[in-house]
Amino acid sequence: MKNIFVLLFSAALLISCGGDGKKEEKQENSIKLSSKSAEPKDAKEEGVSKVYLTGNDQMRYNKTEIKVNAGDEVVLTFAHVGNMSKETMGHNFVLLKKETDVQEFGQKALEFKANDYIPENSDAIIVHTEMLGGGEKTEITFQAPEKGEYTYICTFPGHLALMKGTFIVE
Ligand SMILES: [Cu+2]
Incomplete structure (x- = not known):
């Protein structure tokens, strides 16, 4: 009671x-x-996987693993959050086909300075961004490849050792 x-x-x-x-x-x-938090978070909406990737002056991506859904449209925002120029610390995102020999591809890319280190007529590239300098940002949209694990790298000379990650389609 x-x-x-x-x-x-x-x-x-x-x-x-x-x-x-x-x-x-x-x-x-x-x-x-x-909602003021510094970095946009990755998000998966219906049919769309949003990815926020950065590169910095310490020659690092903010993530070494990216997960997206099979069949999704991937909207990848890539930002260079450092201050150094594109000529000294340029960064890009290059997604490679599964069967690619990554080291060999990285070596080949060095020959293509005039093309921002993207090998011309290469059939090893699924998609890539432009090369960015500090403070720059770009966005690319592409269809997620078939399920599996892929490698993404930065092709700027010397960056491959540290700037490499796994792109997982699940
Ligand atoms: Cu780089």
Whole structure:
């Protein structure tokens, strides 16, 4: 019996507090704050996999593994978050076909400086971005290849050792 009174009392309290709207206001503020987070997150929507990849002045991607859904359209945003120029610390994203010899491809790419280190007429490339310098950003959209694991690299000279990752289609 006592418990019921406590319950009723707290229910009455809740009702009396509910009308002033302060609670809702507070909640809205906290949502605004949390949406300020620095880096866009990867997201999977219906039929679309959004990927946010960066390269920095320390010659690193922000992720060495990317996962997307088979059959999805992939929207990949690639940003160079460093300050160094394209000539000294350029970065790109080059997604290679499964059977590619990655080291060999990386060697070949060095011969194509005039083409931003993208081998011309290569059948090893699924898709690639342009070469970026510090502060630059680009976006590419492509159809996810068939299920499996692929390698992505940066073809700027010397970067392959550190700038390499696995692109997983599942
Ligand atoms: Cu690079």
